[in-house]
Amino acid sequence: MSNPHLSQSDASAAGEQVSADDRELQRTGRDLLFALYASLRVLRIYPLENQTVQNALAELDAVGAQTLATEGGISLRYVGDFVFVNDLRLRIDLGSFATYGAVGRALRQHGIGQLDILPGAGVAEWTAFLALLLAEPDPENPFARFVERLGRTTVSHLVPVPESAADVASDPDDAREAAKRTYAQTVAVAREVMSEMRMGRGVSVRRVKRAVQSIVDQVLTNETSITGMTTLRDYDEYTFTHSVNVCIFSVALGKKLGLNKQQLYDLGLGALLHDVGKVRMPLEVINKQGPLTPDERDLMQEHTVEGLLALFDMRGFAEPPLRPMLGVYEHHIKVDGGGYPRSIRPRNPSLFSRIIAVADGFDAATTKRSYQSTPWLPDRVLKEMRDNPARGMDPLVVKAFISMTGIYPVGSVVILDTYELAVVTAASPDPEAFHLPTVRVIYDSMGTPVEPPLTVDLAHPPAGAPPRTIIKTTDPERYGIHVGDYFV
Amino acid sequence: MAAFPQLNEVADDGGPSPAERAAVQEIVRDFGRSLRLHLLYEGSNAALDRFVESVRSRMAALWGALPHLTVDVTENEMAWGGEAVYRGETRTDDLAFLLYRDGVRQLTFLPGFEEDELLPFLEILARVQRLKEEEDDLLTLLWDRDWTALRYRYVEPLTEGTTLPAGSGVPPRPVEPPREEAATLVSTVSRDDFRETLYFLDEGDLRRLTAEVRREMERDLWTEILSALFDRLEDGLPDRQEKIVRILSDLLPSLLGAGRLALAGTILRELVAIATRPGSLAPPVLRAVRDLFDRLAHPETVQELIRTAGEAPDEAAVQGLVSLLSFLPPAALPALLRAAETAAEEGVRGAVLQAAERLAGREGERAVPLLGDPDVLVATGATRIVARRGIGAAAGEVARLLARPEVPLRLVAVETLHTLHNASAAGALQGALDDADREVRIAAARALAALRYAPARQTLQVAVESKRLRESDITEQIAFFEAFGSVAGEEGVAYLDRILNGKSWLGRRESPELRACAALGLARAPSPAARKALTAAAADPDPVVRSAVGRALRATPS
Incomplete structure (x- = not known):
């Protein structure tokens, strides 16, 4: 997925008048997010001592240091679907949307709306910080819990800032x-x-x-x-x-x-x-x-x-x-x-x-x-x-278009392998889970309405719940389903 | 911080201090004042610049005390922390009402706003005041810009009275167990069906899409839109053809006004191509096309064209102009002739002349009737064409121009008569020797000299003997004497010799200036007798005469 070469040409293709400094920050900001994503991804899969993990963290540290050298400090902020690096909105395109989205979700699940990166953040601090990001968030008070955990580490150059009222994705x-x-x-x-x-x-x-x-x-x-x-x-x-x-x-x-x-x-x-x-x-x-x-x-x-x-x-x-x-x-x-x-x-x-x-x-x-x-x-x-x-x-x-809608576009009525009937409500933001959208289960396997409908991210099933997959799509009229009802 | 030294003081109740309130009040009021100034001076004035600068420094100072500034907007006032900091005086320049009317209910200014966004913000406020009902409003204009230090909350005016979508209202009822359908796969896809290689946008796809976006932005949209219109103009549906010709007629002035001469040229070229294809346009449409070209030939239109090209006279503009002018009908000739006389830029003038020459006809026949045009510029342009084309038959009409009151026109007429080089023209030139204007007289004399028109000898002799010439300046005298010498040739030598060398009992009969003129006249009548007369005066004590004689001798073969 990583294609750092695209960022600059995208900006010019989009025809925006941007300064050279902005273009540079677009590039380094993008590199930073890609490095963050890569580190999160390998940390999720491999043990810390794995060379791939070490390489990814070293890359993250290098990219961060490079950006700090030119910017002095880095403030990475998510507002809605937008990503800002030091107040510059990064351009989201086909080559980056999944990566930016994944990093945003990783931060937001802990109530973090902004991450300030200060000079001095090294591999050790990144390792500890990312490990905490990968930990299960506290459902009640995710940010406070994250800060508490962070306080037990030696991390001092990576400062999480909670989502502000204005920046919180709306209810x-x-x-x-x-x-x-x-x-x-x-x-x-x-x-x-x-x-x-x-x-x-x-x-x-x-x-x-x-x-x-x-x-x-x-x-x-x-x-x-x-x-x-x-x-x-x-x-x-x-x-x-x-x-x-x-x-x-x-x-x-x-x-x-x-x-x-x-x-x-x-x-x-x-x-x-x-x-x-x-x-x-x-x-x-x-x-x-x-x-x-x-x-x-x-x-x-x-x-x-x-x-x-x-x-x-x-x-x-x-x-x-x-x-x-x-x-x-x-x-x-x-x-x-x-x-x-x-x-x-x-x-x-x-x-x-x-x-x-x-x-x-x-x-x-x-x-x-x-x-x-x-x-x-x-x-x-x-x-x-x-x-x-x-x-x-x-x-x-x-x-x-298909990469946007997923193979089961929003509004599709599907039968799950549990023989439940569900309506697709959102494509998976993860391109590798294109066949696993978020659905609302509306009928159980016996054809009984599920009240209220159960929202399930097929790519990330709830802890302890069996994974579900789609086995086929079906015609909503066959079941008298008014798909729009599940969106209003 | 200099603007608000007490900003860091805190009020007793922990809320904003009076100094902070005063500072905010001042800034918001300044917005209102800036808006008024902006409207007054239409965005460009030193006073406005100074005012904006002061708002800028006030805001910069504010950030030492406040992390941001959020102002609530109501119909009559703007409030900070629940207290009014601005009240408009009149509806026309009431900032609060302006914001409120278009739906803005809250503004939040962040540090840095004053640097790059203050001015655009004020410009938008001023601009929205001037817009028509059907054009943009504040929200659409604010939207057009990516603000980084301004947030605004608004109510959506469009939603008023709109019914929000509701569900079907049908409660879900038990249905047949989905398991039964799952047994028979009818319409479905599997992950295999959408293989990842087909589904994923790989690096190559992303590169191609990026290139597509770039190409899209570089697309020549006007050309494509015009192509579409011309394709459909050729469809042969009269109603639609009429609409399209109307659209093109409307577009033409817009494009010309925007300096898009090449595009305007494309429209005309295509129209000509389609209109000249038999049966391609319905008769009323054809008439509309002709009307369009006729309108194009109006003097004001041509003048506008020239002006547009002259504003940025680069190669492309000149080429565009050449292209456009090539479509003008003969009726545009007077306008072009007039324009050629006034065009200041060389390339533009060349383009206009080229078009005028074309419209004048192969023999320049359309220019001749315009010699009598009451518009001096048209008549002048026509005269030049007669000269360039050497239309000898027009000499009579050109000669009549010598009776016109406009000196430049008479001058051009004299030059043209000279160019035409026939008896009629030369005869007319004699009349110009008595012209009221010195330049015309000199030009006529020189023309006759160049033509060596013998029948003019008598007239010229009368002229050189006249009291008027003797009282005129040396340049005119030289021109006339040289003309006499040229025209009279050997027969005039004796007369000129008398003037050069004649003596009376008081000394020389003529003034040194006149004798010098006679010497130069003799130079134009090269003969042994002339040389003899000149040699006799070669040692004349008067330096003016001696100098002229020397020049003349050098010009006269021995």
């Missing part, structure tokens, strides 16, 4: 409430945009912008909850909820690709408005039950062009939102140039368009809508997108 219920609010407001904005446009009225770009910004904020700080909202399949509101879902999936994938906030906004805006051209399609075709005739299909295919033209009509943008416009126009163009609209001049769909295409394809296929009475199971959709070139998806983007 799961609060996080869910925030996600619900964001989701609901974005659906409302999508509805308003489309309704106003259908009636030929002006659209408040400010509201659209604000809604997309909120989605980006949620994905950056509360990804699990906001992704869970995509399971709220409201058939009557399909056009709007679909737009919002595509926005959420696209932004989440963009985040994994290391896009900066402004780029995520552009991606999210294109995704939210990707079907805006449908407001210019006849309602009777949009709402038609059953398959479309060839003429109707041709008509519907015009929505991408109409979407592009509609965006030119939206007032309030300081300048035309070109990247989102391309996403709207190109999201049905296949990577081989097929699909629609047909291109006369040379065209390679943009990365944003290909991301939106994957998000669109995934959400559309997994949702019940007017001309799809039976939605596909999420895992089947992923497989189809990955394996069927006729779908025209970019294989690399699909792969990145």
Whole structure:
């Protein structure tokens, strides 16, 4: 996983204006976190005297000393999903998200929100500190217990700071409430945009912008909850909820690709408005039950062009939102140039368009809508997108998408090897446990509801409990399960 | 710490000391004052700079006493520790209301805010005051920046009246035991199915994705958007074509205004290519395209174009201008001629002239009617084209320009008549010898000299004998005498000899200056007689005459 060479190019690729000092700190901060993660990992597996452990600790010490030499002191702080080194937010991308997340979880389970590293911290102090991090946290008062244990050691240059009230990841219920609010407001904005446009009225770009910004904020700080909202399949509101879902999936994938906030906004805006051209399609075709005739299909295919033209009509943008416009126009163009609209001049769909295409394809296929009475199971959709070139998806983007959702995307209903029925609520943050998401067990093996549902991290089962694994996915309708109920 | 020396004093009750409160009050009020100044001076003024600097030092001093500053915002005031530290006076520049209106309810400033974020923060506050209803608000603008030393809490205005999603409300009921379904695998994947090599993004994938992101950021978005529009313009659906042409018509001025001349050129090139393909555009759309080009030919539009290119006249801008101008219709010729006369930058002027030459037609035929244009700049430009193209048939029209009141135009007309080099032109030049303007007269005399137009001899002799010339300056006198010498040739030698060498009982008949002019005139009529006349004056005691004669002799073959 370690790929220290990526950090600098990522920063420039993301197009942010950063100083040379910031770039250097991005690099050393990343190195430090990777070294911390590597040390934690080998300490978990091997005894202390193992050479691999010794090498990892020596590397950690060297990286720490190098950073201290330039910075004087190091303050490693976690705020939500963000990691700060001396107030510089480290860029999280596909090459780092798992490592940063793992270190954050290791600290947070002991109530540590910040680790101050002072000059003089050597291998011995790191060894003791990491050993304590790997110890079972006190469920009642993890930070106090950690400090107490630390006080018995000679560690004096590694100073844990508790999570402050502002930095503590919000209560799961609060996080869910925030996600619900964001989701609901974005659906409302999508509805308003489309309704106003259908009636030929002006659209408040400010509201659209604000809604997309909120989605980006949620994905950056509360990804699990906001992704869970995509399971709220409201058939009557399909056009709007679909737009919002595509926005959420696209932004989440963009985040994994290391896009900066402004780029995520552009991606999210294109995704939210990707079907805006449908407001210019006849309602009777949009709402038609059953398959479309060839003429109707041709008509519907015009929505991408109409979407592009509609965006030119939206007032309030300081300048035309070109990247989102391309996403709207190109999201049905296949990577081989097929699909629609047909291109006369040379065209390679943009990365944003290909991301939106994957998000669109995934959400559309997994949702019940007017001309799809039976939605596909999420895992089947992923497989189809990955394996069927006729779908025209970019294989690399699909792969990145799967690495984000896990092979059992959030909202999947699964049968465990205990024959319990469960709903996947979060992908495992550990890439090596991609098949072991967090689930809520909702029925026992006899088909009896589990009240309240039991949340289980399949990758890290509770102490003493037997490990569970997924043996298959299933159709929620078969059991009358309303998946969204488990996310609101 | 100098700004607030008592900041470290602690209040009796352990809360903020009066000094701290005063310091915070001062800082928050300063925000309000800075905002007013910002609005007043639109962000650039020494007074504002000084004020911001003072806020900066106050804040820097504050951090000695406070770890951070959190201010609560209500509709009418801003409060710190539950007590008001700011109250707005009027709605228009009330900082509290400005924040509150857009949803901000709390601001937390951290140490370091004053260094890099104070100014952007004030700029955003000022900017939001000027925005239109449908544009950004404070929250969207604050969001655009990654603040490191500012935190803000807000209420989400969008959520008002929004119903939050609720569950289905259907309580879970017992279902068939999942075990029964598990016996038959229908739709499922296994870990094997998603083999790790397929699932994991390996190093190569990560590199490719990084490269993809970089490419994405370097993408020429405008070109791609325009390609899309042109692809669809070719679709042949009249309604859509009309929309697209309207969009392009709207885009054109924006692109030009932004100095994106090459892109604007692309739009015009594509439009021409599509519009000239028979049947590709519906008649009303074709008319709209023509309208667009006609609008482009308006003098104001052309002037704007030139101005845009002239603002940053690099090679790309000039090339963009060349490209754009190549699409102008003949109707734009007057505007281009006018622009060519006023363009200050050489490259831009060259580009405009090149376009004007093209629009003037192969024979320059479109320029001739413009000789009579009442706009002096247009007439001047047209005259230059007549000269460059050598349109002899236009000599009469050019000659008429000598009656125009504008001196520069008359000068260009004289130069053009000289260039045209025909009898009609030369005849017209004689008239200019009496022009009210000295420069024109001199130019006409020199032109006639260069043409050696014999019929002008009499006119020139009258001119050199005239009282006016004798009272004019030496440059004009030389021009006329040289013209006379050139035109009269050998026949004029006797006359010039008389002026150079003639004597009266009082001495020389003419002034040394006039005699010097005659000597230079003789140099233009090379002949033995002329040389003889010059030699006779070679030892003249007057240095002015002697010098002129010497020059003339050197120019006259022996």
